[in-house]
Amino acid sequence: MKKNSIIKMVDIAKVYDGGEFHTQALKDIDLDVESGDFLAITGRSGSGKSTLMHIIGLLDTPSSGKYILNGTDVSKLDEDEQALQRNKEIGFVFQQFNLLPKLSALDNVILPSIYAGTASKERTEKADMLLTMLGLADHINKRPNQMSGGQQQRVAIARALMNDPELILADEPTGNLDTASGDDVMKTLKQLNKEGKTIVLITHEHDIALQARKILHLEDGRLIEK
Ligand SMILES: Nc1ncnc2c1ncn2[C@@H]1O[C@H](COP(=O)(O)OP(=O)(O)OP(=O)(O)O)[C@@H](O)[C@H]1O
Ligand SMILES: [Mg+2]
Secondary structure (H helix, E strand, C coil): CCCCEEEEEEEEEEEEEECCEEEEEEEEEEEEEECCCEEEEEECCCCCHHHHHHHHCCCCCCCEEEEEECCEEHHHCCHHHHHHHHHHHEEEEECCCCCCCCCCHHHHHHHHHHHCCCCHHHHHHHHHHHHHHCCCHHHCCCCHHHCCHHHHHHHHHHHHHCCCCCEEEEECCCCCCCHHHHHHHHHHHHHHHHCCCEEEEECCCHHHHCCCCEEEEEECCEEEEC
């Protein structure tokens, strides 16, 4: 039986048009990611990886084409509805961790659930549980600059899990990490995938991509199966 598609894209294109320059960042993108998949997208610098990730993550809109996220045609949603859908369905992990420097690990993890309106006690318990699950029980009160890069990235993963998203989007999550910390992050992503999360991982590192279940390659804005 075919599983549900969590991401379905048909003929997506993205053009950046800034007057004197005109970049076709994506073209003819057809993508079908099933619930529970672990997909890696690779490609050279400038091939369109982050652009595709931003469209998948409802951080940007395509110039044309159709995108259905978990059964919803996102082109029919207004900006507020898109933000709600993004907060509910997607957890983001970025290369630069994007943690708030003045907040503790715990408060960084709690943040997305404040926007989602979860009760305060429940939020704290959940953030604590996630940080403990990710091996950070001894670090919950530290600020980002008091932690290693690998620890910061695991805080970012805990934050991404806070609203129980079905989909995790990770753009070069190991890009700023040494090999050992990068391995830890990959282990964590693989474990989450085993537990049922759908993962889309963007990387230019071939050995990282090989750890996913499926690899697609972007070349000048087009997706190629390898
Ligand atoms: N906001 C923007 N305005 C204009 N052009 C852009 C913009 N963002 C990206 N581009 C262009 O679109 C193309 C794809 O960029 P993108 O950032 O998606 O590449 P990438 O594969 O993520 O590269 P990298 O590996 O360096 O992160 C590039 O040619 C880039 O210059
Ligand atoms: Mg990029």
